[in-house]
Amino acid sequence: EAEVAQSPRYKITEKSQAVAFWCDPISGHATLYWYRQILGQGPELLVQFQDESVVDDSQLPKDRFSAERLKGVDSTLKIQPAELGDSAMYLCASSFTERETQYFGPGTRLLVL
Amino acid sequence: KQEVTQIPAALSVPEGENLVLNCSFTDSAIYNLQWFRQDPGKGLTSLLLIQSSQREQTSGRLNASLDKSSGRSTLYIAASQPGDSATYLCAVRYLRNTGFQKLVFGTGTRLLVSP
Numbered sequence: 416e417a418e419v420a421q422s423p424r425y426k427i428t429e430k431s432q433a434v435a436f437w438c439d440p441i442s443g444h445a446t447l448y449w450y451r452q453i454l455g456q457g458p459e460l461l462v463q464f465q466d467e468s469v470v471d472d473s474q475l476p477k478d479r480f481s482a483e484r485l486k487g488v489d490s491t492l493k494i495q496p497a498e499l500g501d502s503a504m505y506l507c508a509s510s511f512t513e514r515e516t517q518y519f520g521p522g523t524r525l526l527v528l
Numbered sequence: 529k530q531e532v533t534q535i536p537a538a539l540s541v542p543e544g545e546n547l548v549l550n551c552s553f554t555d556s557a558i559y560n561l562q563w564f565r566q567d568p569g570k571g572l573t574s575l576l577l578i579q580s581s582q583r584e585q586t587s588g589r590l591n592a593s594l595d596k597s598s599g600r601s602t603l604y605i606a607a608s609q610p611g612d613s614a615t616y617l618c619a620v621r622y623l624r625n626t627g628f629q630k631l632v633f634g635t636g637t638r639l640l641v642s643p
Contacts, residue, residue: 419571448631457532457617457633458572470628506571513629516562519571 417441419520421507427526433495436523440489440509448517449482449492450506458506464490465513497527530555532620534634541608542642549603549637551618556599559629563592563603564617566636572617576603608641615639 420439428434440447445466450458461480463471467487475482479498484490494501504524508517531554541547551561560579564572576585576592578601584593591604605612618634 455635457619457635459633460630463628463630465628470626471624471630504569508572514559516574516577517631518574519564521571522569524569 419507419509419518421505421520421523423523424521425524425526427528428497429528430499431496433493434497434525435494436492436505436507436525438490438492438507438509438520440507441518444509444511444518445487446510446513446517447484447490448508448510449490450508452504452506452522454503461492463513470513494525497525499527501525502527530620530622530632532618532632532634534616534618534637536637537635538638538640540640540642543608543610545608545641546604546606547608547639549605549616549618549639551601551603551634553599553601553620553632555620555622556596557622558596559621559623561592561594561601562619562621562631563590563601564619566615566617568614575616605639608639610641610643613639613641 447464449461452458461475462482464484482492504522506522507520510517535550562577563575578594589606615636615638617636619631
């Protein structure tokens with residue numbers, strides 16, 4: 416069964432360093448999402464792509480976060496510089512269209528020291 | 529602001545009990561509602577999806593209901609098992625003014641089923 420792949424699974428970094436997360440959606444899925452989930456809370460959408468275009472990045476802290484999906488397939492989320500408050504689980508999801516069920520990857524757990 | 533609330537935040541039951549998880553949402557103009565399961569440190573697995581025109585959906589021991597007018601959904605788990613222990617998240621899909629949709633998540637109910 417096809418799955419959403421994410422790497423790394425875990426990342427420990429010091430504040431002010433740069434970190435990057437990678438996501439490979441299910442083949443054929445046009446819509447890709449990055450969520451942030453703080454411990455004890457539900458996921459919050461950071462950015463949504465339709466193919467290679469950003470359709471919603473209203474909750475993305477653009478002074479330090481960036482996301483790209485250059486060829487409309489895999490995607491990278493970057494944080495520079497990382498802050499203590501960025502410690503969270505970063506989840507990637509994809510769907511065939513944005514009206515259909517989202518399939519989630521295993522997530523990347525980030526700890527900023 | 530579109531908010532989704534889940535009650536209780538945590539629930540502990542003995543094996544075999546039937547239980548109900550609650551979800552409420554402030555904006556009733558929803559497209560659909562979805563229940564997810566999340567195991568510790570893992571991603572989310574979709575359990576049930578209810579369209580706004582539907583009243584309920586069933587899958588095995590799970591039954592989800594939707595009352596759009598009152599802004600509520602419930603997830604009923606029959607004959608609970610230790611393997612059901614996980615966090616259950618309710619998510620409401622809204623149509624944005626851009627034409628694209630957005631999934632708004634609740635904070636989840638952490639369920640522990642004891643043998």
